[in-house]
Amino acid sequence: MSEDAGVYNYSAVMMGSPILLKLFQPDETLARRVFQLIKQLENLLTVNRSPSQVMAINQAAGRHAVSVSPAVYQLIKLAHEVSLLPGGCFNFAIGPLVKRWKIGFQGHSVPPADEIARLLPLINPRDVELDDAGQSVFLRHAGMEIDLGAIAKGWIADRVQDYLRTQGISQALINLGGNVQTLGFPPHGGQQRWHVGLQKPFAAREELIGTINVEEMSVVTSGVYERFFTLGERQYHHILDPATGYPLDNELLSVTVVSRRSIDGDIFTTLLYGMGIEQGSQMLEARPDIEAIFVTRDRRVVCRSQRLFDFTLTNPQYRLAQ
Ligand code: ADP
Ligand code: MG
Ligand code: MG
CATH class of the missing domain: 1.10.3980.10 (ApbE-like superfamily)
Structure with a gap:
């Protein structure tokens, strides 16, 4: 645990990702229960070990x-x-x-x-x-395997939010390796919105493009820089195109989704990544409850739309585009 001006940070590594729980009153027992819950839920869904x-x-x-x-x-x-x-x-x-x-x-x-x-x-x-x-x-066929990697963290983030509520917690933030879920308002300085960093692709975690400002919302980012390997000139990342069997290849470096439930964020980051900006924006028109930020290889940041969040660009190497 670390404390910083009334914010109590509890961290762990689970599901191959750094997990961070922010509370605004110290509560070691609660943090331990949250991490236990995450472990239990992960154990139901993992494809890497029993008993799942x-x-x-x-x-x-x-x-x-x-x-x-x-x-x-x-x-x-x-x-x-x-x-x-x-x-x-x-x-x-x-x-x-x-x-x-x-x-x-x-x-x-x-x-x-x-x-x-x-x-x-x-x-x-x-x-x-x-x-x-x-x-x-x-x-139906031997050799088939389901993989819930694209939605597991979103589902678990929502379960953690529900659990914190049942424990009487009204303000908290949980970050499951890129799936951020918030509860209530941030407690400090009369601030109305949480500020969630939009990470600069392929840079250190602290390097940001800007901040996404939200009230009680989930903010999920899926990026080609999260898990990848390089061979020769090419990079191979972890979101695969079911039509070709190779990593999806397009102009996007990341997609962030703002929604109430993190499961929706997790589903839509993957869906929108595959669709690209144009087709993805069309799909979002029918879903006012889901909004997105696309980051392209040529450093454009495209926000769709901005009723659930506002975005502050802080990195001069990037530009806002339509
Ligand atoms: P992360 O949060 O780890 O960056 P994502 O939510 O973007 O992950 O999901 C990526 C994971 O989803 C992959 O590691 C793999 O397990 C699985 N996956 C890869 N391609 C697809 C796909 N086309 N559809 C659904 N799941 C996928
Ligand atoms: Mg994810
Ligand atoms: Mg996903």
């Missing part, structure tokens, strides 16, 4: 359905729906490709084209069968 409900589903691929707890079933059902959106690149059946690339883990490599071609038929979300009555999930 998602791993049990994957291990039974091609053989039998697996019943899961109601909360995990609902999350899988949501991920399934989003994966079937026309024109979207979100695909929760992407597991075989994620495992093969190992981006962000030891042993990463660029798979040969024929291997990618062999894996592509195993990532069809339509081959995941859900049964509401039995709350069970069946992967």
